[in-house]
Amino acid sequence: MKQGTFEITQNRHLTDAILEMRLKGDTSAVTVPGQFVELALPGFFLRRPISVCDRNEAELVLVYKTVGKGTEALSKMRTGDLDLLTGLGNGYDVSASGKEPLLIGGGVGIPPLYLLAKELLQEGKRVQVILGFNKEEEIFYEKEFKDLGCEVHLTTVDGSKGVKGFVTDAMTDLEYTYFYSCGPLPMLRAVFKQSKTSGQFSLEERMGCGFGACMGCSIQTAEGTKRVCREGPVFRKEELPW
Template identity: 45%
Template sequence: MAQRVIREIVEQQKIGPGYFKLVIKAPEIVAQAKIGQFVHIKWIAEERNSDPLLRRPISINRINHEEETITLVYRVVGRGTKVLSNLKPGDQLDIMGPLGTGFSISEDTNRVLVIGGGVGIAPLYPLVNKLIEANKEVILLLGAETAEEVIDLDSFQEFDLELKVATMDGSLGKQGFVTDYLEELEQEMDYIYTCGPTPMMKVIRDWAIDFNVPGQASLEERMGCGTGACLSCVCQVKIEGKDGWTYKQACTAGPVFPLREVIFDE
């Protein structure tokens, strides 16, 4: 069950151009958090209390049960995340969470494809960790603008998996889109997980449909309340077993949805 707590920042570290890692001690959230969920946060320093007004949704990158901490990785894209990046250890955050529906891992799958792009790589670390623990054969494809923006690369390299990277400037791995690797896959996949920019996930969804591969996609949507009240994060999904579609809220029904049901192009 989601809850609201006030907790202090343990660590704030810049890990790349515009990318930051935030560690928070929050035992109540750690006890309930699942891979793929997110928290909705707001700083509470008095002079910043209502500017900007809305919280910021950030996916959970690490869940450390021993230290009772969660780690969040985010990118500065506006005024809110800029304020967040200026906070220091000891500053307090108003946190709601854990929120949303996370990833699930099926016992019936063996060979799994995981594709992440940009800041969408962040929630995939705990997923990959769980897949490895479950003895899945994992092929991991990561894409970013530059080598410096490939989140958690060192940590992923410690896993026993097949890892390929694509960067737009060619500074690491293949130059171009991470989805270019789909054409090079030599083995059939049982399942696919993805999180990243919408154009990337649309290509992946179309590929999954063409090759009849089930999977899950974690959507990156703007959110106001995080609880399903404001309707700012609605997305289009197909109605299972029917030709039509409907709207669902990413904050409650998601952010993880069945990949082939998400409508990215309308």
């Protein structure tokens, strides 16, 4: 975990509500895919937790959705510095993947799967990805995942592109050794029920601090109370009492 100042180098819309922000600064604390940052927003009290989509030695990429006044304000920032806590949370365990992992993302849950896909491909895995959206206009990062070398399956609830329905409708015919998922809670619960193998889920919760101090984001797991920000946000299937 580190605190640092990052410079906004880009903040562009991918869709109406989804933006991609590039930040220059010390990224050394970001070591595992699935971790998040806590971003201080001028004029707001609490920091905002946002998952890391990609990183290199000098740059972080955050892909986020405008859902309230805070992210709305963030979406309007084009330049300037942001104060970030980085390297927060327990990310995805890449070593559990087997040869053919399946990545399942829904909407704004997709971004942390990007860095994960990159790392799995580097380890020579065959990576299949299901990206779920409500409709065609909301699709983002389809090309980015394809360019990495993933096999991409799209689903839209209204059927405007890809398989009509939910991510689980695309899971039925796929063979995989393990899965990694991130998305809205109803989607994760559906994936939990439908999945044929073990896997990992990244959860979302309103947070106070993001580093384990306030107990604001605690959930009940099969192994007792855990903090989404500290023991999570990624939990193994076996940990979740669903």
